[in-house]
Amino acid sequence: MSRIILGLFLMLAWSEAASAQQPRHYVFGVAGPVFVPQSDFSRWSGTFVYLGGGVESRIGNKFAMGGEVGAISRVDSSYTAGMATATPAVHFAAKDSQSKFDPFINGGVSVLFNTGSVSLPMVHFGGGVNYSVNPRLGMRFEYRHHIWSDEGVVQLSAFRLGIVYSF
Numbered sequence: 001m002s003r004i005i006l007g008l009f010l011m012l013a014w015s016e017a018a019s020a021q022q023p024r025h026y027v028f029g030v031a032g033p034v035f036v037p038q039s040d041f042s043r044w045s046g047t048f049v050y051l052g053g054g055v056e057s058r059i060g061n062k063f064a065m066g067g068e069v070g071a072i073s074r075v076d077s078s079y080t081a082g083m084a085t086a087t088p089a090v091h092f093a094a095k096d097s098q099s100k101f102d103p104f105i106n107g108g109v110s111v112l113f114n115t116g117s118v119s120l121p122m123v124h125f126g127g128g129v130n131y132s133v134n135p136r137l138g139m140r141f142e143y144r145h146h147i148w149s150d151e152g153v154v155q156l157s158a159f160r161l162g163i164v165y166s167f
Contacts, residue, residue: 025166086109128140
């Protein structure tokens with residue numbers, strides 16, 4: 001029995017030492033077009049651009065929690081709103097994987113803010129992939145869909161491309 005316990009302890013210690021060599025946290029910057037397939041409000045009709053950044057931290061082997069802030073701006077007018085999100089994610093590649101690809105799905109809650117007002121929370125979901133160029137630097141490709149209902153429905157579809165720095 002003591003050999004089994006010792007063996008389990010050594011396996012746990014080895015796996016923690018191996019995982020400590022891999023980045024558990026990263027920051028990212030993203031940008032991309034945002035399309036509005038459905039809107040009950042005229043200011044949310046049209047094409048927008050999103051620019052933002054955030055941080056994500058692994059919790060265990062496959063789960064992560066992150067947040068980001070950014071701005072969404074309408075292309076054909078001066079309307080701009082800030083956006084803040086909280087995003088849990090599931091990563092399909094283990095953090096100690098040797099693969100350069102780290103696919104993920106995510107979802108969470110976002111809020112818009114503009115000139116002192118804050119929207120009702122929006123639900124968002126999506127997914128993408130982080131691609132490692134080297135152990136610290138990578139690229140992020142992501143699709144994200146936001147649904148917001150404030151006495152009407154607004155849906156935002158965003159295609160995002162960004163840079164990832166792991167630490």
